Amino acid sequence: MLCRSLVHLVFLLTASFLGTACQPNPDDLQERTIDTDRMMSHVSMLAADEMSGRRTGTDGGVGAARYVLQQMQAMALQPACGEQIEQTFSLVRRDGSSVEATNLLARIPGTGSSDAVIVVSAHFDHLGSRDGTVYNGADDNASGTAVLLELARSLAGAPPEHDVVFAAFDAEESGLRGASAFVESDCFSAMNVGLNLNMDMVSRSDSAQLYTSGTLHYPFLREVIEGVPPVEGMTILFGHDEPGSGSDDWTFASDHGPFHRAGVAFVYFGVEDHAGYHDPSDDIEAITPDFFKATGRFVLDVVEAMDSAIDSFPVVGQ
Numbered sequence: 116m117l118c119r120s121l122v123h124l125v126f127l128l129t130a131s132f133l134g135t136a137c138q139p140n141p142d143d144l145q146e147r148t149i150d151t152d153r154m155m156s157h158v159s160m161l162a163a164d165e166m167s168g169r170r171t172g173t174d175g176g177v178g179a180a181r182y183v184l185q186q187m188q189a190m191a192l193q194p195a196c197g198e199q200i201e202q203t204f205s206l207v208r209r210d211g212s213s214v215e216a217t218n219l220l221a222r223i224p225g226t227g228s229s230d231a232v233i234v235v236s237a238h239f240d241h242l243g244s245r246d247g248t249v250y251n252g253a254d255d256n257a258s259g260t261a262v263l264l265e266l267a268r269s270l271a272g273a274p275p276e277h278d279v280v281f282a283a284f285d286a287e288e289s290g291l292r293g294a295s296a297f298v299e300s301d302c303f304s305a306m307n308v309g310l311n312l313n314m315d316m317v318s319r320s321d322s323a324q325l326y327t328s329g330t331l332h333y334p335f336l337r338e339v340i341e342g343v344p345p346v347e348g349m350t351i352l353f354g355h356d357e358p359g360s361g362s363d364d365w366t367f368a369s370d371h372g373p374f375h376r377a378g379v380a381f382v383y384f385g386v387e388d389h390a391g392y393h394d395p396s397d398d399i400e401a402i403t404p405d406f407f408k409a410t411g412r413f414v415l416d417v418v419e420a421m422d423s424a425i426d427s428f429p430v431v432g433q
């Protein structure tokens with residue numbers, strides 16, 4: 116607004132020196148980018164042997180949470196709620212022991228006036244070590260965490276219209292507990308969450324196929340996603356959300372499940388199970404880089420499309 120009136124003034128006064136005040140900030144015009152090297156660097160940190168498989172409550176799990184927190188702080192992201200990005204909760208294991216778990220919840224405020232919030236999520240925990248073997252979980256889910264961080268970097272440089280909350284969840288492998296803790300929290304209740312966009316296993320596919328799941332429950336999301344231009348190097352498939360199809364139905368297979376249960380529309384991105392699924396061979400070397408790059412770009416395009424469309428979504432039931 117200020118700039119537009121200045122342009123007018125310049126026009127009226129033909130005072131050329133004012134013209135420079137109206138040059139658009141180059142940062143505002145920059146197309147949002149996805150930097151694959153950064154994504155791979157995040158994966159190499161999170162899926163390093165030193166992280167010992169990032170099991171919730173272990174030194175590796177704590178180290179992974181610290182890494183994600185430091186990345187969010189370096190981008191100057193705001194806490195999603197209150198004063199802290201960390202949301203801690205107690206994870207009670209089957210044997211009755213309990214450990215502290217930590218979600219990282221950061222926010223980029225939108226430029227518009229709508230209160231609808233998009234929650235972009237990915238779990239950073241994995242299985243830990245078993246019998247001396249480290250389960251590095253590069254695809255599951257250092258990859259989704261890496262895309263989440265890269266989306267945050269990209270959107271922080273050119274903020275969206277709506278608030279976007281970046282939720283890096285702990286304890287997914289323990290039964291979606293991090294996402295549940297968030298959905299049950301005051302932080303969640305205080306927000307008008309219009310969409311959860313969850314990523315879990317997005318970097319490894321020999322067939323270069325990424326599943327988009329959840330649109331059977333929320334068909335209006337399929338329309339938005341189908342409007343996103345195809346990205347070279349990948350194919351988008353819809354499915355794995357048919358009720359009654361057993362393990363083929365991924366509706367509650369990852370952190371989007373608690374959002375769906377709470378009546379929040381979701382879309383989940385992930386690949387078909389592969390040989391490295393919950394296997395020690397889920398290492399960074401097995402990532403298919405061109406596909407990973409394409410998924411990063413595609414998910415950013417989807418976030419942008421959802422940012423434009425979210426105010427027209429129908430109210431979904433509780």
Ligand SMILES: [Zn+2]
Pocket residue numbers: 238255256287315316369
């Ligand atoms: Zn996972």
